[in-house]
Amino acid sequence: MSPPRGAAPREAGGAVGPDDVTYPLQARPAGSVAALDEVLVACRACPRLVAWREQVATVKRASFRDEVYWARPVPGFGDERATVLVVGLAPAAHGANRTGRMFTGDRSGDFLFAAMHRTGFANQPTSVRADDGLVLTGIRVTSPVHCAPPANKPTPLERHTCAPYLGRELELVGPRVAVVLGAFGWQALLATLDDQGWVVPRPRPRFGHGAEVRITHPDGRGLTLLGCFHVSQQNTFTGRLTPEMLDAVLLRARELGG
Template sequence: MTMDELDRAVTQCRACPRLVAWREEVATVKRAAFRDQEYWGRPVPGFGDPHARIAIIGLAPAAHGANRTGRMFTGDRSGDFLYAALYAVGLASQPTSVSLDDGLELHGVRITAPVKCAPPANKPTPVERDTCRPWLSRELELLRPTLRSVVVLGAFGWQAAMPVLERFWSVGRPRFGHGVEYAVPAVDGGAGLRLLGCYHVSQQNTFTGRLTQPMLQEVLKRAAE
């Protein structure tokens, strides 16, 4: 399976009844500001370089962001914050991301999430997280030859990513925190990994100043080294 084939398969998944019902309800009811737009309303695959050296792992698509546009962190305030930082450190071709066809390209980066469907209240259940795990596992398997750094946004993504990462790297039990960094040796004879934690780019963090642009850019710079 190629990355393109994996992405197409992801968009057809209907494994979690609660998530299927929610994502499709949101796509039908819509937010007033987007009433004239056709929502994606399906699982959202990863986005970016299929041979990336850096992976950024979030939480799940936003109901009126990626669930509307069909691309991770696209069309909402969290995405605005993330892509502005990626552009500032030279990892994106433009500082904004509004739609699938806006011309944005990532340089050596792939953005993904452990849960591919928008969850109610932005909170997937542990069962939904585990059911979705094979998609992330296969994605990182395809990235394995080139992947050298992983940035995980938030504690939920951190917990969800560890069982997947340990297929290839001896991650142990690293504690999440903003700015933490671990040099992780491989278990499969391949290259090691630099694992970094970062507060999630949610509005709760960015609007309150818990996460600032300099803080995020510093983590991304270290991942790119």
């Protein structure tokens, strides 16, 4: 995927300049998901994230030492007219930051896409690499932060800087339901909806597994948020999130999405 027109190609390890901090604002006029992706993958707005994603691609995990890492921002993946949008946290350092596709190449993705296959959203239960034939129907996955962060913890400033990408993706895809994986994504999505003029309750609804909140827009649009524990190993290996629990959320999303 090449940088957008008007943007100079950036080499890995290149310096982050003063113009980079406003780069995400170029997402706003993007007229299609493909155009949005072209802008997103060239972004170098967050110096800490740029340094980390590129460092990870150089100092690789031993099991991936022969692979070439993507090491750029990771765009959303799936149906561009999805009724259901899954909102995570950020790409995993040796998962999506390696493969270039959301939730692909790590245990979290294994858990998520297996559930999507069981509930009829995915044509196969595995997501190993970007060219493995996986197709999503009626559903799309994205995140509030599109670069892998150190310790899997983006800062509030990084989340705010990246917000235009999530906002424009919401406008272009137009989902009816958002399955939000974890409190970070929940807070980020509510903040983005607030910025876009949606009627977000005050105080803001709290995240919880199984939480269901209906948000409306003055123009008549509606979006239902469904809370779900994140598909991280911390939750799936301990049984805090089971396959049955995730399936129930996805089936509820399918029901609401129509």
